[in-house]
Amino acid sequence: MNNTLLELKNISFKYKNNLILNKINLKINHGEKIALLGKSGSGKTTLISVLNGTIKPTQGEVKLFNKSFEELDRKQKSKITTIWQDLRLIEDLSAEQNVNCGLLAENNFYFAFKNLLNISSFKKAHKYMQLCRLHNSIFEKKIRKLSGGQKQRVAIARSLIQGSNILLADEPFNNLDPKLITTIKNLLLENVDKNNTKQSSKTALVALHRLDLLNDFDKVIGIRDGKIFFNIKRTNLKKLHLDKIY
Amino acid sequence: MNKLKLNYTSLSFLPILVCIPLGYQLITNIHFGGFKLFQEFLISAFNPKIDNEIIFTVINRLNETIVIGFFSWLVSIIFGAIFGILSSNIFYKILNIPNFFYGIVRSFLTMVRSIHEVVWGILLMQIYGINFSVGIIAICIPYIAVNSKVFAEQLETIEYKSFESINQINAPKFSSLLTLIWNPIINTFKNFGLYRLECSIRSTVILGLFGIGGIGTSIFLSFQTLNFRELWTYLWSLAILIILSGLIFKKIKFYTTNKILSIFFIAVFFITILFSFSYFLYFIFNINFENFNSVSSLFKSSSDLGLFDFLKLISETIILSLLSTGIAISLPPLVIGIFNNNTSKIFIKIFAFLLRLIPTPVVLLTLLTFNNPSISLAALTLGLHNAGITSKLLFSNLDSQDKRNYIAMKSLGISKKTSWLLGIFSQQSKSYLAYCAYRSDIIIRETAIVGVIGSVGLGWQLQESLSSFAWQEVTIVLIAYCSIAIVGELINGKIKNSLT
Numbered sequence: 001m002n003n004t005l006l007e008l009k010n011i012s013f014k015y016k017n018n019l020i021l022n023k024i025n026l027k028i029n030h031g032e033k034i035a036l037l038g039k040s041g042s043g044k045t046t047l048i049s050v051l052n053g054t055i056k057p058t059q060g061e062v063k064l065f066n067k068s069f070e071e072l073d074r075k076q077k078s079k080i081t082t083i084w085q086d087l088r089l090i091e092d093l094s095a096e097q098n099v100n101c102g103l104l105a106e107n108n109f110y111f112a113f114k115n116l117l118n119i120s121s122f123k124k125a126h127k128y129m130q131l132c133r134l135h136n137s138i139f140e141k142k143i144r145k146l147s148g149g150q151k152q153r154v155a156i157a158r159s160l161i162q163g164s165n166i167l168l169a170d171e172p173f174n175n176l177d178p179k180l181i182t183t184i185k186n187l188l189l190e191n192v193d194k195n196n197t198k199q200s201s202k203t204a205l206v207a208l209h210r211l212d213l214l215n216d217f218d219k220v221i222g223i224r225d226g227k228i229f230f231n232i233k234r235t236n237l238k239k240l241h242l243d244k245i246y
Numbered sequence: 247m248n249k250l251k252l253n254y255t256s257l258s259f260l261p262i263l264v265c266i267p268l269g270y271q272l273i274t275n276i277h278f279g280g281f282k283l284f285q286e287f288l289i290s291a292f293n294p295k296i297d298n299e300i301i302f303t304v305i306n307r308l309n310e311t312i313v314i315g316f317f318s319w320l321v322s323i324i325f326g327a328i329f330g331i332l333s334s335n336i337f338y339k340i341l342n343i344p345n346f347f348y349g350i351v352r353s354f355l356t357m358v359r360s361i362h363e364v365v366w367g368i369l370l371m372q373i374y375g376i377n378f379s380v381g382i383i384a385i386c387i388p389y390i391a392v393n394s395k396v397f398a399e400q401l402e403t404i405e406y407k408s409f410e411s412i413n414q415i416n417a418p419k420f421s422s423l424l425t426l427i428w429n430p431i432i433n434t435f436k437n438f439g440l441y442r443l444e445c446s447i448r449s450t451v452i453l454g455l456f457g458i459g460g461i462g463t464s465i466f467l468s469f470q471t472l473n474f475r476e477l478w479t480y481l482w483s484l485a486i487l488i489i490l491s492g493l494i495f496k497k498i499k500f501y502t503t504n505k506i507l508s509i510f511f512i513a514v515f516f517i518t519i520l521f522s523f524s525y526f527l528y529f530i531f532n533i534n535f536e537n538f539n540s541v542s543s544l545f546k547s548s549s550d551l552g553l554f555d556f557l558k559l560i561s562e563t564i565i566l567s568l569l570s571t572g573i574a575i576s577l578p579p580l581v582i583g584i585f586n587n588n589t590s591k592i593f594i595k596i597f598a599f600l601l602r603l604i605p606t607p608v609v610l611l612t613l614l615t616f617n618n619p620s621i622s623l624a625a626l627t628l629g630l631h632n633a634g635i636t637s638k639l640l641f642s643n644l645d646s647q648d649k650r651n652y653i654a655m656k657s658l659g660i661s662k663k664t665s666w667l668l669g670i671f672s673q674q675s676k677s678y679l680a681y682c683a684y685r686s687d688i689i690i691r692e693t694a695i696v697g698v699i700g701s702v703g704l705g706w707q708l709q710e711s712l713s714s715f716a717w718q719e720v721t722i723v724l725i726a727y728c729s730i731a732i733v734g735e736l737i738n739g740k741i742k743n744s745l746t
Contacts, residue, residue: 052414053414054410054413054414074416074418075416077416078415078416078417080414081415082411082414084407084411086407088407088408088410088411089411090408090412090425090426090429092429092430092433093425093428093429101412101415101417101425102415104412104415104417104418104421104422104425105415105416105417105418107417107421108418108421109418109420109421109424111421112417112418112420112421112422112424112425113424115425116424116425116428117505117508117509117512118505118508119505119508119509162415
């Protein structure tokens with residue numbers, strides 16, 4: 001049985017004559033948890049943007065569920081959720097409204113309207129915000145009034161509420177203290193529902209800088225200058241590998 | 247020798263050089279026939295007519311002005327927001343509509359707003375006769391286009407990353423669109439909407455001068471009969487209305503988090519749209535089409551307007567715009583800089599308020615009592631009126647400016663004027679020039695009003711052509727107006743972009 005969920009075939013991406021991604025081939029199987037390592041500017045964010053279909057590669061093919069992005073319908077595309085490095089929250093909306101934005105895909109226009117008017121239900125949003133250890137007092141606060149760590153958790157709650165099976169995250173543990181990192185890591189990598197019960201296994205590709213967080217990942221991919229230098233099981237990772245990319 | 251280097255501060259003062267040719271023409275055009283009238287006009291300001299009859303008239307006329315101003319504001323702000331969305335790139339990006347349509351909508355709105363509401367009013371009055379609806383429609387047409395530009399500019403500031411983020415959630419397209427545009431629209435309404443109500447009231451007054459009704463008509467009639475005391479009663483009551491509305495607006499705050507208020511605004515929004523459409527249909531189907539027949543010969547009537555005369559009128563309009571803009575940019579910082587003390591500030595503020603308050607046609611007619619009609623006189627009138635507006639912005643920016651540099655400079659023994667120039671004004675000059683670039687768009691459009699009264703440029707030709715039902719000439723003049731305004735808007739847009 002074909003277990004491949006996401007596949008990149010010979011992907012290259014050029015921006016202003018700079019080759020950001022260079023002939024990348026990658027398969028992500030169902031339930032795999034992959035850590036993406038590399039220096040700043042190595043191409044990690046671009047790779048994530050190609051995987052979620054935000055940017056089109058200059059060359060090559062991206063396949064999700066064995067279909068190209070153009071062939072997928074909106075529901076299938078919404079199976080992927082992304083946590084961006086720069087969070088990309090809507091600054092003028094409150095924290096709870098931003099988290100509710102994660103529900104836009106499964107609801108109609110009227111829900112979006114009610115969310116903006118503050119008359120929709122925020123029950124679900126509050127559950128996920130509490131899971132991310134966000135205090136009640138910040139629920140109604142505008143994003144621009146929150147600290148870096150609080151914003152980070154709002155972005156994570158927005159991603160979790162989407163209930164997607166595939167997680168792409170670009171340095172999601174930035175701005176978080178060590179205790180919170182463990183909690184958030186468990187939330188992101190395990191499919192937990194609003195009652196904190198573990199559901200089916202989640203597929204995740206997470207860009208990281210901190211090597212001490214690798215323990216929960218199955219595989220590690222090392223990227224440098226837009227090229228994949230290694231794609232190995234975490235247990236096989238050696239210092240030699242890291243020397244190649246850092 | 248050192249090369250002359252221009253910076254934003256010096257660029258704010260340089261345009262005052264327009265006063266050299268302007269002053270020369272004004273001096274050579276002086277006549278002494280109307281000095282007595284001018285003197286009477288000024289004295290009447292301190293002795294307005296107050297009796298029961300006039301108070302009753304003032305209340306009635308202000309009522310009419312408020313009704314026209316309010317409804318034209320409400321309709322133009324709501325449709326302005328809708329057209330703002332339709333002319334913003336985010337709409338086309340989210341709905342995957344080709345950019346070609348974006349260009350078409352933008353060009354159409356640019357053309358619509360290039361023609362001043364007075365011109366729309368005169369045109370519509372020729373076709374439909376005088377009534378309130380014509381006043382509201384005449385203001386709404388260009389105002390919708392002007393407001394749409396402001397809304398669209400705010401929507402263009404939405405970060406591409408936010409768009410990508412919402413897009414990646416794969417929500418229905420209209421949900422994504424609404425979520426992204428909601429706050430920029432609300433914020434624009436909060437910051438800009440109430441100011442536009444003041445503009446609507448001013449435009450109603452100006453249209454009133456051309457017979458549409460309201461206090462403007464009373465102002466014009468009392469001016470025509472040289473009843474200056476009565477004229478000042480109307481002007482002061484208008485001043486009270488504007489001051490009061492300003493005070494009320496300062497107190498009003500919109501809480502979008504208040505559910506009942508939000509629902510109320512949404513209800514007003516939809517009721518206005520419904521009402522506007524039904525009223526528009528009623529207006530179209532219940533109109534006396536006899537007048538309309540005269541327009542049907544739009545392209546049949548012949549034109550006596552020669553190419554040379556026409557080019558002369560265009561160049562007059564351009565010169566008029568440039569001279570007025572020069573005054574509007576440089577006069578406020580120059581006067582504030584020279585008379586830089588607290589007492590003078592109060593007098594300058596009062597004078598600037600009067601310049602904004604008194605409609606330009608009235609100022610021009612007053613100045614005509616001792617000066618022959620000329621481009622310079624029209625430019626002075628338009629320039630002074632707009633200087634009143636630019637000085638309001640400059641004052642509010644200067645008052646909120648950090649004074650530490652100014653204090654530090656003064657403590658070094660630098661003169662008060664130089665310290666003000668370098669320590670305070672220099673920090674505001676860039677944003678001030680950017681606002682003036684936007685203002686010059688409006689000045690180009692306003693040349694139509696002073697042109698009609700002051701026998702200058704295309705405005706005068708428009709009035710002449712309309713009076714003689716020479717529709718082909720009217721069409722040519724309108725096309726010329728559109729072209730000048732569009733080119734002006736493009737140039738000013740480039741200047742504004744380089745300044746912001």
